[in-house]
Amino acid sequence: MVENSFVYGYILFNWFFCILFDLYIYTMKKFSLTVKIVYALCLQCSLVTAQTLTKSYTTQHRTLNINEFEDNWMVQVQHLELTKPGGNSYHDFLQQQKEINQTRFKKNEVSHIKTQKKSLNVGLNIDYGLEGNYYNNKVPNDNTLAISNDGLMIAGINSSYIIYDQNNDSILKRATLNSLTFSFNQLLFVKKYDPKFIYDPNEDRFIMVFLVGNNPINNHICVAFSTSNNPLDDWNVYMLTGDALGTDHWTDYPAISLTKDELFITGNLLQHNVSWQEGFYQSLIWQIDKTQGYQGNDTLDFNLWSELKDDSIYIRNIHPIRGARELQSKNQYFLSNKNFSLESDTLYLIHIQNTHSSDSASLSLQRINLDDTYFLSPNGRQYNGKELSTNDSRVLGGIIDKDWIQYVHHSMDTTTGNCGIYHGIIYNYNENPYVESHILSDSVIDFGYPNIASTAINPNEHECVIGFDFTSPIDTNGLACIYMDNDRTYSSMQKLITGDRAIDRLNGNVDRWGDYTGIQRSYNEPCKTWLSGMYGKISMNGSWISRVSVSDTCREPLPHLFLEPEFRDGKLFPNPSVELINYDFTTNESATLLIQLWNLEGKLITTLYNDFVNEGPNRLTFNISSLKIGAYVLTISQGGVIVQREKLVRH
Numbered sequence: 001m002v003e004n005s006f007v008y009g010y011i012l013f014n015w016f017f018c019i020l021f022d023l024y025i026y027t028m029k030k031f032s033l034t035v036k037i038v039y040a041l042c043l044q045c046s047l048v049t050a051q052t053l054t055k056s057y058t059t060q061h062r063t064l065n066i067n068e069f070e071d072n073w074m075v076q077v078q079h080l081e082l083t084k085p086g087g088n089s090y091h092d093f094l095q096q097q098k099e100i101n102q103t104r105f106k107k108n109e110v111s112h113i114k115t116q117k118k119s120l121n122v123g124l125n126i127d128y129g130l131e132g133n134y135y136n137n138k139v140p141n142d143n144t145l146a147i148s149n150d151g152l153m154i155a156g157i158n159s160s161y162i163i164y165d166q167n168n169d170s171i172l173k174r175a176t177l178n179s180l181t182f183s184f185n186q187l188l189f190v191k192k193y194d195p196k197f198i199y200d201p202n203e204d205r206f207i208m209v210f211l212v213g214n215n216p217i218n219n220h221i222c223v224a225f226s227t228s229n230n231p232l233d234d235w236n237v238y239m240l241t242g243d244a245l246g247t248d249h250w251t252d253y254p255a256i257s258l259t260k261d262e263l264f265i266t267g268n269l270l271q272h273n274v275s276w277q278e279g280f281y282q283s284l285i286w287q288i289d290k291t292q293g294y295q296g297n298d299t300l301d302f303n304l305w306s307e308l309k310d311d312s313i314y315i316r317n318i319h320p321i322r323g324a325r326e327l328q329s330k331n332q333y334f335l336s337n338k339n340f341s342l343e344s345d346t347l348y349l350i351h352i353q354n355t356h357s358s359d360s361a362s363l364s365l366q367r368i369n370l371d372d373t374y375f376l377s378p379n380g381r382q383y384n385g386k387e388l389s390t391n392d393s394r395v396l397g398g399i400i401d402k403d404w405i406q407y408v409h410h411s412m413d414t415t416t417g418n419c420g421i422y423h424g425i426i427y428n429y430n431e432n433p434y435v436e437s438h439i440l441s442d443s444v445i446d447f448g449y450p451n452i453a454s455t456a457i458n459p460n461e462h463e464c465v466i467g468f469d470f471t472s473p474i475d476t477n478g479l480a481c482i483y484m485d486n487d488r489t490y491s492s493m494q495k496l497i498t499g500d501r502a503i504d505r506l507n508g509n510v511d512r513w514g515d516y517t518g519i520q521r522s523y524n525e526p527c528k529t530w531l532s533g534m535y536g537k538i539s540m541n542g543s544w545i546s547r548v549s550v551s552d553t554c555r556e557p558l559p560h561l562f563l564e565p566e567f568r569d570g571k572l573f574p575n576p577s578v579e580l581i582n583y584d585f586t587t588n589e590s591a592t593l594l595i596q597l598w599n600l601e602g603k604l605i606t607t608l609y610n611d612f613v614n615e616g617p618n619r620l621t622f623n624i625s626s627l628k629i630g631a632y633v634l635t636i637s638q639g640g641v642i643v644q645r646e647k648l649v650r651h
Helices: 002-027 088-104 290-295
Strands: 033-042 046-058 061-065 125-131 144-147 152-157 160-165 170-176 192-200 205-212 220-226 234-241 249-258 262-271 280-289 300-306 331-337 343-353 362-375 395-400 404-413 418-427 434-440 446-454 464-471 477-484 494-498 518-522 525-536 541-549 570-573 580-587 591-599 604-613 616-623 630-638 641-650
Touching (some): 144 518, 144 525, 152 205, 152 525, 280 290, 362 418, 362 434, 404 446, 464 518, 494 541
Parallel strands (some): 144 192
Antiparallel strands (some): 061 234, 395 404, 418 434, 446 464, 580 616, 591 630
């Protein structure tokens, strides 16, 4: 006990000393105040992690107009060897991993379509498509897009973008990312890459994020906020230091998401000129006050989250999850997995609560053990014998609603040996999360770089569109999508563009393909989804943009009754449940009550009870094993008026 008291006293002393020291640094007007927080998480698995929160800001700010800079030459230099994330050592390691799996699970050589567990006879209407960005000799393509409710789109590939007006079917501008950095003189001739664009439906603005430079000296994250809903107007541009921790590393592979108040950026810190496997340091999360960016403040404040670990192992490739139908409020979720493992059943869920400006932001992390494993993705095959790199099985897209998170990433389909799409749905993510999954695949065609967008009208409707690139050893390649309805039934694969030839821009047996595709729902027309990806053209790589629609989702929203179920004076348990479920409620007087169960589309499933109940506490018990997996609404009515309602989940 004496030893413990000494230890506790020592810890408290150091904690107090650190606070005093940091306050001193802050008063001396240094750039950061660091607060270290240790969480003990007793969630699905016992997991102890440490996270570091750094409150900081950048003063690197310019207000620019993209029309003031013309880059007519659009010069890019591409080394014609396979560009490998992290170098030869990483490439060799990953190839060895893929070869191990391919000896375990042989690819099919006969063309036939794999029969899915379920089949949906719903056609995705292809409204139209257009040639996107001109190829600029950069690989991979890195397709991204964002479109406003007024039909203005910014679509990008590696180092360039276009501004497109849907209403007039016209390209308003073609430019390079240099147009957003030309006033930062020291960065003008430094490479720009990894663009990620997003539209803010609440503020009717655009945000562009991309990387500048790839070494600790010149590496920055460029964050550009539009000053209006017209991307041809001015932009407020900020530079975040890539070597964010001052550890002589640089930031790679950003991913972004928005809440009602903030912009979130994730990235990987790498050591310069060292392989990914040996040089990966850790992944970071930037939590940024987006209002400051829209207003063009001289400083852009943010929280920087680091030291995200599973025990002593840093978690890598953290992907932010976007709101399915609308932006989330004061909560941002992230996913990561063991994307380099031959096979794994591990998923990581990260949750940041409260805003940067609240000074009470907190982060929690938990490990989820999956029932179904995922596998390291094999490369895609082409008819010319050259493969297309799938990198690994990191999370590439995700959306969240009130009761679930959906996400997608690569996985080998062990029944075919081909690269498929792992589609997971996390239920009950705030309490005791569990995951249902399905691998989408074809017996011959390889799927690559999936992304996901919701087509739902009402809360917790599952329907979505999954977009992806594809390639085949008996055909060419292109962009495609699959629709899933609210019963979690999948449509057939819909090809949006088919390439003219194989993709062959680099020397060697493997070419670059991704590294990601773009997708966004039309917020004012939820039945419509925009997608962007790549395909092989006669003399170069191509970029294609399509809009698809599902007529069933072009409908009126459900009555408010089912939008926000409320609960008063009752308890539903266990929830989620597989079979029996209990509902405890209390009445102030004896009365005749009507108790019913509804789906989230407002359709009556069944009447559970319609009779007299006594005053005081009551318990309703019923079996939900006959229900499909998903969420439902339980209502209690008295005299034709709903007096209580509760959401329940069938596990």
